[in-house]
Amino acid sequence: MNVSYTIAIPLIPLAVFLVLGIFNQKIKPAVSGYIGVAGLLTSAILSYYTAFQYYFIHGKEDGVFQTFVEKTNWMSFTETLHIDMGVLIDPISVMMLIVVSTVSLMVHIYSRGYMKGDDGYTKFFAYLSLFSFSMFGLVLATNLFQIYIFWELVGVSSFLLIGYYYTKPSAVAAAKKAFIVTRFADFGFLIGILIIGYYTGTYDFQTLTNPEGSIIANWASGSFMGLSILTWALILIFMGGAGKSAMFPLHIWLPDAMEGPTPVSALIHAATMVVAGVYLVARLFPMYYFVEDGFALNIVAYVGAFSSLFAAIIAVTQTDIKRVLAFSTMSQIGYMMLALGVSGYEGHEGVGYMASMFHLFTHAMFKALLFLGAGSVIHAVHSNYLQDMGGLHKYMKITSITFLIAALTISGFPFTSGFFSKDEILVAAFEHNKLIYGIGVFVAGLTAFYMFRLYFGIFWGKNTKYEHTPHESPLSMTFPLMVLAFLSIATGYTHFSEYVSPDKMGFETHLDVKLAIVATSVGLIGIALAAVFYFKPNNLSDRFAHAFGSFYKWTYDKFYFDEIYLFVTRNILFKGVAASAAWFDRNVVDASMNLIGNSTVLASQKIKKLQSGRFQDYAFAFVGGAVVLALVFIYLWTN
Amino acid sequence: MIAGISIYEILTVTSIIFFIGVYGFITRKNLISILISTELILNASVVNFVVINKYLYPTLLEGVFFSIFIIAVAAAETALAVAIIINLYRQISSVEVKETEIMKY
Numbered sequence: 026m027n028v029s030y031t032i033a034i035p036l037i038p039l040a041v042f043l044v045l046g047i048f049n050q051k052i053k054p055a056v057s058g059y060i061g062v063a064g065l066l067t068s069a070i071l072s073y074y075t076a077f078q079y080y081f082i083h084g085k086e087d088g089v090f091q092t093f094v095e096k097t098n099w100m101s102f103t104e105t106l107h108i109d110m111g112v113l114i115d116p117i118s119v120m121m122l123i124v125v126s127t128v129s130l131m132v133h134i135y136s137r138g139y140m141k142g143d144d145g146y147t148k149f150f151a152y153l154s155l156f157s158f159s160m161f162g163l164v165l166a167t168n169l170f171q172i173y174i175f176w177e178l179v180g181v182s183s184f185l186l187i188g189y190y191y192t193k194p195s196a197v198a199a200a201k202k203a204f205i206v207t208r209f210a211d212f213g214f215l216i217g218i219l220i221i222g223y224y225t226g227t228y229d230f231q232t233l234t235n236p237e238g239s240i241i242a243n244w245a246s247g248s249f250m251g252l253s254i255l256t257w258a259l260i261l262i263f264m265g266g267a268g269k270s271a272m273f274p275l276h277i278w279l280p281d282a283m284e285g286p287t288p289v290s291a292l293i294h295a296a297t298m299v300v301a302g303v304y305l306v307a308r309l310f311p312m313y314y315f316v317e318d319g320f321a322l323n324i325v326a327y328v329g330a331f332s333s334l335f336a337a338i339i340a341v342t343q344t345d346i347k348r349v350l351a352f353s354t355m356s357q358i359g360y361m362m363l364a365l366g367v368s369g370y371e372g373h374e375g376v377g378y379m380a381s382m383f384h385l386f387t388h389a390m391f392k393a394l395l396f397l398g399a400g401s402v403i404h405a406v407h408s409n410y411l412q413d414m415g416g417l418h419k420y421m422k423i424t425s426i427t428f429l430i431a432a433l434t435i436s437g438f439p440f441t442s443g444f445f446s447k448d449e450i451l452v453a454a455f456e457h458n459k460l461i462y463g464i465g466v467f468v469a470g471l472t473a474f475y476m477f478r479l480y481f482g483i484f485w486g487k488n489t490k491y492e493h494t495p496h497e498s499p500l501s502m503t504f505p506l507m508v509l510a511f512l513s514i515a516t517g518y519t520h521f522s523e524y525v526s527p528d529k530m531g532f533e534t535h536l537d538v539k540l541a542i543v544a545t546s547v548g549l550i551g552i553a554l555a556a557v558f559y560f561k562p563n564n565l566s567d568r569f570a571h572a573f574g575s576f577y578k579w580t581y582d583k584f585y586f587d588e589i590y591l592f593v594t595r596n597i598l599f600k601g602v603a604a605s606a607a608w609f610d611r612n613v614v615d616a617s618m619n620l621i622g623n624s625t626v627l628a629s630q631k632i633k634k635l636q637s638g639r640f641q642d643y644a645f646a647f648v649g650g651a652v653v654l655a656l657v658f659i660y661l662w663t664n
Numbered sequence: 665m666i667a668g669i670s671i672y673e674i675l676t677v678t679s680i681i682f683f684i685g686v687y688g689f690i691t692r693k694n695l696i697s698i699l700i701s702t703e704l705i706l707n708a709s710v711v712n713f714v715v716i717n718k719y720l721y722p723t724l725l726e727g728v729f730f731s732i733f734i735i736a737v738a739a740a741e742t743a744l745a746v747a748i749i750i751n752l753y754r755q756i757s758s759v760e761v762k763e764t765e766i767m768k769y
Contacts, residue, residue: 638765641698645690 026083028093028114031075034068034122035161038154041065045151054146058137061150065133065157069126072119079119080524090116090529092231096167105226112165113230116525117307117382121164124389125297127512129157131505132292135397138501139288139404149189153292156182160297164304168228169218172305176214176269179298180207186293187285199281206278210268217261224254234311236370244316252317259313259321263306263328270302271355272362273332277586279355283347283409287400290347295354295396296389303361303385310378310527314370326366330464333359335584337471341478342570342581344411346399349479350392353435356468357388363465364450367457368527375527376534377457380449383521387442390516391434394509395476398428401502402483405495411482415562418484420495423503425484427510432480434513436473436548442517444545445536449522451544452537469544473551481559671719675712682708695749695759699742706738 041064045057052060084090096111133153140149159178166172181204188200222228224247225240233240240255247254264275271279282294293299306313306325313322333356340352361381368377401424406414418425434443447469454462497503523531558566570577579585681704688701710731717727749759756763 639761640764641690641761648686648690 026078026091026093026114027095028075028112029095031071031112031114031122031165032095034071034075034126035158035165037064037068037071038157038161042151042154042158045147045154049147049151052147057147057150058133061154062130062133062137064154065126065130068157068161069130072122072126075114076119076123079114080116084116084119088530090524090531092529094167094231102222103226106222106228108170108228109167110171111167113167114165116529117304118164120382120386120525121304122161124386125157125160125164128292128296128389128393129153129160131393131397131509132288135291135400135502135505136286136288138499139400140286145189149186149286152182152185152189153289156186156293156298160301163301166230168230169221169233170228172308173211173214173218176211176265176301176305179293179301180204180211180269183207183282183293183298186289187282189285189289193284195281196284199278199284203278203282206275207268210275211265213261214265214268217258217265220254220258220261224258230308234309236311236315241311241315252320255312256317256320259309259316260324262309263302263321263325266302266305267328268302269305270299270358270362271332272302272328272359273335274586276332276336276355277590280348280351280583283345283351287347287396287403290351291393291396291400294351295392299354299358300361300385300389303358303365303381306362306365307378307382310365310368311370313365314368314527322366322368324366326363326458326461329359329362329364329366330461331359332356333363333468334464334471335359337468337475339580339583340475341471342577345409346402346411346414346479346483347396347409349475350395350399353395353472353476354392356472357384357392357435360447360450360465360468361385361388363461364453367453367461369457370527372526372528372530373532373534375532376449376522377453378527379522379525379532379534380446380453382525384443384446384450386519386521387434387446387513387516390509391431391443391513394427394431394506394513395435397502397506397509398424398431401498401506402428404498404502406491411479414483414489415486416484416488417495421484421497423497423506427503427506428480428484430510431513432476435476436552437469437544438548438552439541439545440517441514443513444541445517446521447544448536448541449534451540455537455540466544466547470547470551473548474555477552477555478559481555485560487562671715674715678708678711678715681711693761695752695761695764698761699745699749702745703738703742706734710734 041060045052045060078084079090079093093114094111096109096113099108099110101107133150136149136153140146143149156179159175159182163172163175163179166175184200184204187203188197190196191200218228221233225233227233227240232238235241244253244255249257266272268275279294279299283290285294313319313325336352336355336359340349340356343349343352361384364377364381364384366377368379368381369375370378401421402414402417403409405417405421405424408414430441434441437444437447451462451465451469454465522534526532558569573580582588685701685704685706685708688704689698692698692701713727713731713734717724721727752764753759
């Protein structure tokens with residue numbers, strides 16, 4: 026299968042970015058919207074074509090999905106260690122192509138309505154295209170270094186888009202926070218990459234992740250502080266992934282990132298960029314699994330499980346609807362991470378890996394739908410807060426129904442896609458680790474509860490008086506909602522496990538009825554509780570919150586993690602490390618330079634009196650010098 | 665050959681004139697006097713040219729021509745110097761050398 030044409034998938038959005046970026050002022054907003062959508066549509070069609078060709082026609086040989094690579098040497102260090110640029114086509118990269126192109130296309134269409142009349146309309150589409158380019162590049166990367174380059178590029182686009190409303194100080198602060206926190210995590214990622222490069226001599230994914238290859242076979246060759254070197258590298262790489270995917274304790278940037286326009290939250294902070302960490306671990310999965318019997322993978326599992334629980338608890342108390350969704354995203358990504366963490370490798374053992382990718386796939390659709398629905402609501406009532414909403418169902422039928430579908434899907438309601446993917450995750454967790462399974466089930470209940478708290482709070486509940494009667498959003502906004510609502514259900518029926526599995530052979534899955542009943546009933550209890558609390562206006566929820574007392578307050582304030590980070594950065598980093606470094610810089614480095622400069626100035630001030638300006642003095646010095654020289658030479662010659 | 669006078673005696677005289685010029689150049693306060701002192705220095709060297717030409721190559725005339733050339737240059741140089749002094753006088757209404765120290769540092 027010749028895959029070289031897939032290089033066009035990232036390059037088309039790049040071209041759109043350049044055109045819109047350079048001719049920013051010259052292009053009419055309406056035209057730039059069409060250019061952006063057209064570019065992404067082309068990429069999406071190419072992605073679907075690639076997926077069709079790969080999954081159904083050329084991909085499988087002897088029952089195994091092949092990996093197709095097209096690359097060119099970009100920078101070489103040694104014979105084996107070189108950085109390539111190219112495209113890599115394998116089951117998960119093709120799956121990600123579909124996710125990114127679909128969600129990005131929907132968000133582009135949606136933005137035409139949502140951003141209408143905004144001053145930076147063209148700029149917005151340029152940034153969106155830049156992001157799409159970077160994300161496609163990340164997905165198609167052939168080696169660790171290429172993925173790192175695009176990793177940083179998505180970070181930059183995320184920064185630009187969070188800070189899109191740059192006149193708002195909170196947006197600027199959020200953009201900086203997101204960039205600094207993920208950048209800090211990427212520092213670990215970079216060290217991991219360098220360790221891998223040093224000890225294995227290659228960055229190439231195929232060489233690194235070959236389970237029969239020498240790198241995985243010789244993982245024990247070097248050790249550091251009781252762990253294999255490769256394990257350290259994988260933990261550090263996971264740190265980068267955790268930063269991008271907002272895993273505890275690097276999650277603090279994601280809620281603040283909601284300062285960006287809502288389509289951006291849907292695209293970047295729900296569906297695509299934040300799952301890059303999951304994708305990265307999946308990409309290196311054979312390494313995680315085989316090196317040191319999966320020590321690093323266990324860390325992934327526990328971090329994922331804890332994050333999903335932690336975020337779900339916070340999500341219950343938040344009142345800003347986008348923040349609820351942000352914490353929900355964090356929780357669902359934790360779910361994917363824990364699924365990867367409990368996965369095996371061969372045949373049906375790899376159900377966790379498959380489930381993780383499956384959940385990534387379905388989550389992208391329904392979470393994008395939730396965000397776009399929330400955007401539609403915000404567009405109508407001009408507020409992010411749950412207190413300002415209620416009873417919107419009769420004004421916005423389409424938004425309400427699509428939001429309901431998404432909420433049912435994320436709650437794992439039977440026969441939606443979330444039901445299937447969550448079930449697979451719980452099956453994998455149940456087989457591997459009962460504690461993680463327990464957390465998973467509890468989080469499923471919490472998810473259903475907070476999601477329906479949101480749904481009832483927005484569309485039912487109290488009948489809020491609105492200054493302007495809210496109305497349904499235009500077709501450009503409701504069309505993506507309907508498409509994504511359809512996909513939220515349809516993606517559950519894709520026989521995902523036949524296409525994506527760690528050993529690339531595919532396997533059959535069957536619904537585990539027992540576990541499905543447990544998970545579904547927990548979900549239904551969550552929904553029922555939410556209905557009791559929030560469907561009709563009452564004060565039950567307030568009384569409940571009161572009963573929890575300080576725990577409620579703690580949760581509402583997100584367990585004070587922002588404050589802890591601020592304390593650490595301000596009091597320890599700034600006052601301790603940075604201040605002493607600044608002292609050293611001022612008093613040692615700068616001072617030594619100043620000493621040289623000052624002594625020169627001082628010396629010149631002392632001797633400049635010689636330049637009296639009286640030319641007779643100069644003439645005297647000249648004649649005197651000549652006489653002295655003459656005497657010296659006469660003396661030398663005569664002796 | 666000048667009868668009864670050796671080259672040393674003439675060179676002694678020109679050296680004396682030269683150092684009188686140098687002394688005047690360094691010690692005079694008035695710019696015009698300094699200019700005159702430079703003329704003395706030049707004239708001492710002109711005489712040296714002529715005398716040394718006469719004593720070393722009596723049949724040739726290069727030294728003599730060169731002294732005429734120096735006299736021409738000296739005239740031009742004097743004109744230039746006087747022009748500078750006049751301009752200076754317009755600026756600071758003085759031809760005293762200690763008034764020209766504004767260019768120091």
